[in-house]
Amino acid sequence: MHYFSSPFKLGILGGGQLGKMLLYETRKWDIQTKVMDASPEAPCKIACNEFVLGSLMDFDAVYTFGKDVDVLTIEIENVNVDALEKLEDEGVKVLPPTKTLRTIQNKATQKLFYTDNGIPTAPFSRFAYTSEIEDSIANGGLQLPFVWKSAQFGYDGQGVKVVRTKEDLNGLPNVECIAEEMVDFKHELAVIVARNTSGEVCTYPVVEMEFHPEANQVEYVICPARISEAVANKATEVALKVSDKMEQVGLLAVELFQTQDDGILVNEVAPRPHNSGHYSIEASYTNQFEQHIRAILGLPLGNTDSKVAGIMVNLVGAEGHTGDVVYENMETILKMDGVTPHIYGKKQTRPFRKMGHVTIVDKDIKRAREVAQHVKETIKVTSK
Amino acid sequence: MHYFSSPFKLGILGGGQLGKMLLYETRKWDIQTKVMDASPEAPCKIACNEFVLGSLMDFDAVYTFGKDVDVLTIEIENVNVDALEKLEDEGVKVLPPTKTLRTIQNKATQKLFYTDNGIPTAPFSRFAYTSEIEDSIANGGLQLPFVWKSAQFGYDGQGVKVVRTKEDLNGLPNVECIAEEMVDFKHELAVIVARNTSGEVCTYPVVEMEFHPEANQVEYVICPARISEAVANKATEVALKVSDKMEQVGLLAVELFQTQDDGILVNEVAPRPHNSGHYSIEASYTNQFEQHIRAILGLPLGNTDSKVAGIMVNLVGAEGHTGDVVYENMETILKMDGVTPHIYGKKQTRPFRKMGHVTIVDKDIKRAREVAQHVKETIKVTSK
Numbered sequence: 001m002h003y004f005s006s007p008f009k010l011g012i013l014g015g016g017q018l019g020k021m022l023l024y025e026t027r028k029w030d031i032q033t034k035v036m037d038a039s040p041e042a043p044c045k046i047a048c049n050e051f052v053l054g055s056l057m058d059f060d061a062v063y064t065f066g067k068d069v070d071v072l073t074i075e076i077e078n079v080n081v082d083a084l085e086k087l088e089d090e091g092v093k094v095l096p097p098t099k100t101l102r103t104i105q106n107k108a109t110q111k112l113f114y115t116d117n118g119i120p121t122a123p124f125s126r127f128a129y130t131s132e133i134e135d136s137i138a139n140g141g142l143q144l145p146f147v148w149k150s151a152q153f154g155y156d157g158q159g160v161k162v163v164r165t166k167e168d169l170n171g172l173p174n175v176e177c178i179a180e181e182m183v184d185f186k187h188e189l190a191v192i193v194a195r196n197t198s199g200e201v202c203t204y205p206v207v208e209m210e211f212h213p214e215a216n217q218v219e220y221v222i223c224p225a226r227i228s229e230a231v232a233n234k235a236t237e238v239a240l241k242v243s244d245k246m247e248q249v250g251l252l253a254v255e256l257f258q259t260q261d262d263g264i265l266v267n268e269v270a271p272r273p274h275n276s277g278h279y280s281i282e283a284s285y286t287n288q289f290e291q292h293i294r295a296i297l298g299l300p301l302g303n304t305d306s307k308v309a310g311i312m313v314n315l316v317g318a319e320g321h322t323g324d325v326v327y328e329n330m331e332t333i334l335k336m337d338g339v340t341p342h343i344y345g346k347k348q349t350r351p352f353r354k355m356g357h358v359t360i361v362d363k364d365i366k367r368a369r370e371v372a373q374h375v376k377e378t379i380k381v382t383s384k
Numbered sequence: 385m386h387y388f389s390s391p392f393k394l395g396i397l398g399g400g401q402l403g404k405m406l407l408y409e410t411r412k413w414d415i416q417t418k419v420m421d422a423s424p425e426a427p428c429k430i431a432c433n434e435f436v437l438g439s440l441m442d443f444d445a446v447y448t449f450g451k452d453v454d455v456l457t458i459e460i461e462n463v464n465v466d467a468l469e470k471l472e473d474e475g476v477k478v479l480p481p482t483k484t485l486r487t488i489q490n491k492a493t494q495k496l497f498y499t500d501n502g503i504p505t506a507p508f509s510r511f512a513y514t515s516e517i518e519d520s521i522a523n524g525g526l527q528l529p530f531v532w533k534s535a536q537f538g539y540d541g542q543g544v545k546v547v548r549t550k551e552d553l554n555g556l557p558n559v560e561c562i563a564e565e566m567v568d569f570k571h572e573l574a575v576i577v578a579r580n581t582s583g584e585v586c587t588y589p590v591v592e593m594e595f596h597p598e599a600n601q602v603e604y605v606i607c608p609a610r611i612s613e614a615v616a617n618k619a620t621e622v623a624l625k626v627s628d629k630m631e632q633v634g635l636l637a638v639e640l641f642q643t644q645d646d647g648i649l650v651n652e653v654a655p656r657p658h659n660s661g662h663y664s665i666e667a668s669y670t671n672q673f674e675q676h677i678r679a680i681l682g683l684p685l686g687n688t689d690s691k692v693a694g695i696m697v698n699l700v701g702a703e704g705h706t707g708d709v710v711y712e713n714m715e716t717i718l719k720m721d722g723v724t725p726h727i728y729g730k731k732q733t734r735p736f737r738k739m740g741h742v743t744i745v746d747k748d749i750k751r752a753r754e755v756a757q758h759v760k761e762t763i764k765v766t767s768k
Contacts, residue, residue, distance in 0.1 A: 024411075027431065028724075028727070029727050046433065299714075307747075338669055340674075343413050345411075361691070363691075
């Protein structure tokens with residue numbers, strides 16, 4: 001596909017922050033883009049060539065949107081896959097392929113796929129309704145504690161809850177869900193795999209994710225992960241297997257657990273650029289967004305090595321603050337070497353809302369981690 | 385100025401490629417922008433918050449544009465400075481300051497400024513009209529060969545001509561101009577100086593520029609320059625002196641000659657991001673565009689060190705081709721490690737037109753230079 005010279009249109013479903021960062025890359029290469037989002041304030045509204053207001057879960061909206069693009073991709077999994085399948089049948093290049101998206105979109109289906117394909121993952125039970133769980137506990141089929149996850153539409157900590165007592169089930173939506181055994185893990189890791197339309201594959205270095213204990217959100221992403229080469233190789237191998245079996249095209253972010261005995265279990269995956277890859281903008285030879293574009297356009301994949309160590313700190317709304325956002329102490333962190341904030345542009349903050357991120361790079365990962373700690377303790381996302 | 389949280393508007397005069405790359409940085413930090421350009425196809429038209437069609441040389445257009453912004457900057461020197469002065473008097477932060485812009489805008493004024501301030505530069509004569517030059521040659525006041533430069537509005541090789549015989553004067557516009565002694569230089573160098581509104585200053589590493597012999601355009605920009613530390617220090621010192629004496633705020637790109645006896649002469653300057661700094665996007669801890677934003681917003685300046693060596697190759701229209709652009713062999717260069725093309729998005733090509741650039745990074749500058757050569761010999765900007 002000679003998209004550099006011919007009329008070519010890339011469609012992106014979803015106009016949020018991930019789409020916004022994809023648009024940096026499409027603008028760099030003068031790729032024409034069309035983006036759809038339900039919000040008139042979507043970050044992608046400016047910087048794409050054509051913006052369409054529409055619901056990503058609506059069949060007609062998605063079908064109409066995708067009909068006149070050459071390649072159609074997503075920046076969020078919550079999209080109408082029936083419409084994508086119709087477009088795929090009619091010859092639009094939908095990437096990730098709808099088959100892959102169906103496998104991933106439903107967490108129960110996703111987990112079953114791992115077990116069916118010999119991919120190591122935490123044991124789990126599947127329920128048509130949350131209400132069935134109490135019976136299962138009562139008859140001894142299910143042990144406390146476990147991790148409850150809704151099968152569909154979970155995002156960023158919502159739709160996931162650690163259940164230690166039966167009371168913790170109160171208030172959970174009565175939906176299709178899974179109950180997963182809790183993993184006694186040493187580290188949470190992630191590997192981003194890229195595969196292009198010609199089948200060329202590459203992987204990013206394994207990253208380490210440090211989580212906030214309560215909010216179930218990532219606080220630090222550390223690249224490279226501070227693990228042994230043996231464990232890194234195993235993690236990479238498992239991630240490659242997932243990508244291969246799922247026949248993913250584009251990026252696949254694979255979140256993994258390193259168990260106490262250095263085993264690797266797959267947690268979950270996302271078929272798109274991912275928070276665990278944001279460090280790559282400043283740290284890698286090819287950032288994940290450029291890589292996703294290369295992959296879905298059938299271009300050669302780029303070098304995934306790091307130029308420098310990179311640590312990403314998420315900027316989330318501080319507890320106790322809701323309203324017009326204020327970023328405190330930005331000038332203080334901007335004095336620090338190798339520190340690059342990214343402000344997503346959301347006008348309103350609330351506790352734990354993802355408002356941006358800060359990447360800290362340094363040739364020395366220890367120093368980067370120290371600076372990252374300092375950044376985290378300095379910058380505050382509060383309200384007026 | 386707490387622009388991260390308060391309503392704040394940055395105005396940019398000029399909506400071309402430099403503005404487009406500034407907008408990557410404003411979008412990264414959610415800075416609201418307003419851009420003016422005479423062309424409805426200006427690259428900045430998308431990705432800014434507000435786009436205004438208007439002539440940058442028109443007093444009323446510039447004055448009206450600048451009245452409601454907090455900081456007003458430029459991406460090109462050809463702007464109406466009278467309007468900027470009025471805005472400055474009325475309290476708009478114009479950066480670069482109009483005083484600096486006036487010094488630079490007219491090449492004769494610029495050269496006089498160097499000599500008046502003890503800044504080393506090639507000897508020159510100033511003429512109100514090109515037609516006066518023949519007389520000066522006739523009476524022995526001016527020796528051939530020399531470099532003719534129009535005093536105003538030269539850009540990218542236009543408005544500059546090497547005059548070896550009187551016939552070379554034919555066809556030159558009859559305007560205010562200078563005739564500069566030709567420098568027998570060893571290298572052409574550039575140093576970008578950044579100064580913020582608080583007076584904090586920093587400099588980028590000295591870069592080397594290899595020029596195309598005929599078109600008077602840069603072919604390779606090499607960072608770091610392959611020169612001795614002593615010469616690099618001298619070049620940096622001279623550049624700092626220029627920035628200081630001119631009281632520049634924001635970036636100042638200083639183009640220099642290294643003479644055969646390792647002396648440093650100032651060629652010319654630009655008070656904005658510059659072609660010689662594009663390598664910084666992939667190679668530096670703080671790219672020049674982010675640095676310019678930091679400087680004019682009064683934020684702390686960022687680290688100017690390089691993560692990796694960087695070489696920029698300009699992509700210019702091939703000779704003999706005019707029309708709808710075709711980029712040949714892009715996929716071949718995309719296979720090479722550390723290679724990042726930038727396509728500016730101009731639909732029409734013509735010989736020597738700046739259509740984009742390619743940056744090659746590598747830990748080893750020798751390897752980067754080899755790959756850069758290969759890129760240059762492979763990629764072709766032709767027409768349909």
